[in-house]
Amino acid sequence: MVWRPVAPALALWSAVVLWSSWAHAASDLRVRAAAGRVLATLPTERLLPDSDELYVSANGLAEALDLDRFWKPETRKLVLKAGDRRIQVTVDARLVLDGDTETLLRVPVLYKRGNVMLPIEFIERCLAPRLGEGARFDRATLDLVTGPADVDVLAVDGEPVATGGRIRVRLAHALRFRAETTSKQMLRLQVSDARLDPVAIAAERPAPLVRLVRAEQRGRDAVLYFELEPEFGLFTSRAEDDGRTIVLDLQRGAAGAAAAASNRTPMLRDLVDTSTTQDSFDVVVIDPGHGGFDRGAQGAGLEEKAVTLQLAQALQPVLERELGVRVILVRNGDETLSAESRAELANRAQGDVFISLHCDAWHDPAAGGIDVSYAPLDRSAGADAALASIRRGVTDFLPWTTAHLPYVARSQQLAELLAAELPARLDLPGRGARPAELEVLQGVAMPAVMLEVGFLTNAGDAQAINDPEFAARLAAGVGAVLRTFRDESRAAGSGSGAPGNATPNGESR
Amino acid sequence: MNGDAPNPRRGLRLPGLQWFVAALLLLLGAWLLFSPRAIEPPEAPLATAGDASAGAAPGSATVYFGDRLGRALVSERRDVVAGSTLEARVKGVVAAMAEEPETQGAVRVLPPAARLGRVFHDADSATLYLDFSPELVTQHPGGSTAEWATLAALARTVSANFPEIARLQLLVDGQPVETLAGHFDTSQPLDLATWQ
Numbered sequence: 132m133v134w135r136p137v138a139p140a141l142a143l144w145s146a147v148v149l150w151s152s153w154a155h156a157a158s159d160l161r162v163r164a165a166a167g168r169v170l171a172t173l174p175t176e177r178l179l180p181d182s183d184e185l186y187v188s189a190n191g192l193a194e195a196l197d198l199d200r201f202w203k204p205e206t207r208k209l210v211l212k213a214g215d216r217r218i219q220v221t222v223d224a225r226l227v228l229d230g231d232t233e234t235l236l237r238v239p240v241l242y243k244r245g246n247v248m249l250p251i252e253f254i255e256r257c258l259a260p261r262l263g264e265g266a267r268f269d270r271a272t273l274d275l276v277t278g279p280a281d282v283d284v285l286a287v288d289g290e291p292v293a294t295g296g297r298i299r300v301r302l303a304h305a306l307r308f309r310a311e312t313t314s315k316q317m318l319r320l321q322v323s324d325a326r327l328d329p330v331a332i333a334a335e336r337p338a339p340l341v342r343l344v345r346a347e348q349r350g351r352d353a354v355l356y357f358e359l360e361p362e363f364g365l366f367t368s369r370a371e372d373d374g375r376t377i378v379l380d381l382q383r384g385a386a387g388a389a390a391a392a393s394n395r396t397p398m399l400r401d402l403v404d405t406s407t408t409q410d411s412f413d414v415v416v417i418d419p420g421h422g423g424f425d426r427g428a429q430g431a432g433l434e435e436k437a438v439t440l441q442l443a444q445a446l447q448p449v450l451e452r453e454l455g456v457r458v459i460l461v462r463n464g465d466e467t468l469s470a471e472s473r474a475e476l477a478n479r480a481q482g483d484v485f486i487s488l489h490c491d492a493w494h495d496p497a498a499g500g501i502d503v504s505y506a507p508l509d510r511s512a513g514a515d516a517a518l519a520s521i522r523r524g525v526t527d528f529l530p531w532t533t534a535h536l537p538y539v540a541r542s543q544q545l546a547e548l549l550a551a552e553l554p555a556r557l558d559l560p561g562r563g564a565r566p567a568e569l570e571v572l573q574g575v576a577m578p579a580v581m582l583e584v585g586f587l588t589n590a591g592d593a594q595a596i597n598d599p600e601f602a603a604r605l606a607a608g609v610g611a612v613l614r615t616f617r618d619e620s621r622a623a624g625s626g627s628g629a630p631g632n633a634t635p636n637g638e639s640r
Numbered sequence: 641m642n643g644d645a646p647n648p649r650r651g652l653r654l655p656g657l658q659w660f661v662a663a664l665l666l667l668l669g670a671w672l673l674f675s676p677r678a679i680e681p682p683e684a685p686l687a688t689a690g691d692a693s694a695g696a697a698p699g700s701a702t703v704y705f706g707d708r709l710g711r712a713l714v715s716e717r718r719d720v721v722a723g724s725t726l727e728a729r730v731k732g733v734v735a736a737m738a739e740e741p742e743t744q745g746a747v748r749v750l751p752p753a754a755r756l757g758r759v760f761h762d763a764d765s766a767t768l769y770l771d772f773s774p775e776l777v778t779q780h781p782g783g784s785t786a787e788w789a790t791l792a793a794l795a796r797t798v799s800a801n802f803p804e805i806a807r808l809q810l811l812v813d814g815q816p817v818e819t820l821a822g823h824f825d826t827s828q829p830l831d832l833a834t835w836q
Contacts, residue, residue: 206828421822427783427821428786428821429782469818470819470822489783489823491710491783491784491786492786493710493785493786494747494749494786495709495747497708497709498708498710498785567788568825569823570825571823583784586783586785
């Protein structure tokens with residue numbers, strides 16, 4: 132029989148084709164704006180032998196939708212931030228947490244080749260409903276539409292010009308707008324009575340001097356944020372095309388020319404190296420400890436969560452006035468927040484300094500005084516490996532516990548300054564500065580300390596804290612320390628061998 | 641069996657259908673071996689501690705307390721119940737931590753109402769699991785100093801008396817807790833080396 136010799140080859144070929152088609156013939160997922168423009172195409176694949184469910188890379192999805200993501204390798208948890216929602220998934224688990232909402236998927240989230248893989252069901256049930264007005268997902272076509280169709284802000288594009296870069300914001304019709312710099316590296320454009328699709332507007336490096344464009348719908352207004360390169364100097368704005376185009380001309384500063392010569396493409400992993408430069412001091416983040424059902428320490432009729440909020444609210448205007456910085460409070464009410472949420476908010480705000488305010492407690496009422504803590508330099512192999520992976524570009528995830536490592540030296544410097552200054556200002560004993568594995572500090576990508584302003588279990592400390600003048604004296608003391616810290620950081624940054632440049636590997640940046 | 645003499649060549653001549661099935665089985669095996677799948681989470685075989693683990697000398701243990709001002713830990717040598725199992729010895733040592741210290745001015749750093757329930761030992765990962773009653777959290781005084789002292793005293797006491805233990809996982813009612821008082825992460829095992 133002629134067919135017998137070829138039967139094995141035929142069988143092999145058939146099986147390979149069948150298997151290959153089963154495993155890989157999944158369609159691509161398209162992320163597109165309502166207007167039809169495809170923003171990204173993401174491959175999907177089947178990963179479970181007993182399920183037809185398709186999976187897509189969480190990394191790719193987050194990039195396409197411009198979502199912040201936080202990965203905690205110890206617990207294998209990934210948090211995606213969509214608008215003001217934090218959606219948490221766990222590798223090998225089916226449960227998705229979104230605030231108080233729990234969703235049980237039919238199949239688990241998986242981990243493959245260094246990527247967290249999300250089932251399509253996650254996009255359908257958990258993500259698309261959180262993307263904002265107009266967002267929708269069609270399982271049949273695998274189309275994820277990111278926003279409303281009737282937008283007023285149509286597009287953002289840019290071009291290089293001799294003095295820097297030019298941004299054009301295209302509008303459907305003439306609208307009022309206001310442009311301002313909120314820090315040396317952030318330009319904010321607010322368009323009144325305008326609707327936009329934030330995902331469609333987001334862009335990377337649309338023009339020289341612009342690192343990133345992000346947008347959000349704020350009530351009736353559309354707000355666009357332009358993250359600028361360090362060499363940015365100043366900008367001018369004007370309307371063209373009968374008001375249907377907003378033009379932003381960005382110019383290099385005098386100091387920017389040299390920096391521009393060594394221009395390079397920044398990525399998420401650059402958070403480790405350059406998100407907070409030593410001479411950047413625009414945003415101070417104050418974290419009032421505890422809150423909500425977590426009352427913290429108690430003593431002398433005081434609750435730590437209330438004391439820390441009151442002190443933080445007193446610090447805010449004083450520091451803004453004295454230092455000319457923007458002060459952000461992690462909470463401004465009686466809210467329950469996890470340590471991760473606090474760090475995430477600080478990172479999101481691109482803070483330059485993070486101070487977590489607390490009160491202490493001890494088993495013996497004799498213990499008292501001011502304590503300042505900073506995160507120790509974790510030289511574990513895991514931390515070093517994670518940092519090395521980020522630098523090599525193996526992964527764009529920033530492992531949670533490595534975010535703070537580059538700032539440990541400057542955190543210690545800040546802690547020691549506070550520990551030296553505040554006891555005399557507040558007339559309380561000083562307990563010095565010490566390293567401690569505090570969870571809230573580990574994920575903060577900036578110099579960060581925990582300041583314990585006294586012991587609520589100590590009658591003298593509690594009485595001092597309860598004094599109406601205490602907050603003002605604390606604000607004056609913290610303000611003086613931050614001014615010194617800023618000046619020393621800038622002086623160190625202009626020289627070589629700055630303490631903050633030390634990395635866990637002892638390398639110099 | 642039909643009584644025919646076996647033909648050695650006949651065994652090699654498989655009909656086409658058999659070749660097809662054999663190829664499919666081969667591919668199925670290869671696919672099962674190499675196909676992508678969920679990474680199995682590391683199992684923690686929470687075997688109850690047995691006699692195999694060696695502990696401190698029976699009847700005597702090093703136990704840690706806090707000093708009066710919350711600046712350091714102080715150690716004491718205490719007589720404890722000499723159990724025949726690691727579980728019993730751990731319970732004896734932790735019970736000693738809950739007693740009043742003998743050192744002048746020293747204080748207990750475990751909430752007095754907290755009770756240690758079950759003790760497990762995972763020899764493979766050198767992890768000790770201590771399952772406390774909820775008072776470990778609800779009766780904790782709070783403050784980073786007191787929380788640090790509770791964790792550090794437990795870690796150092798375990799290290800001093802059970803050198804084969806490298807990691808300590810605290811449980812409350814059988815479940816890991818995120819934190820005791822809002823400052824330190826206790827959802828994962830504590831690496832005892834970093835708490836010395």
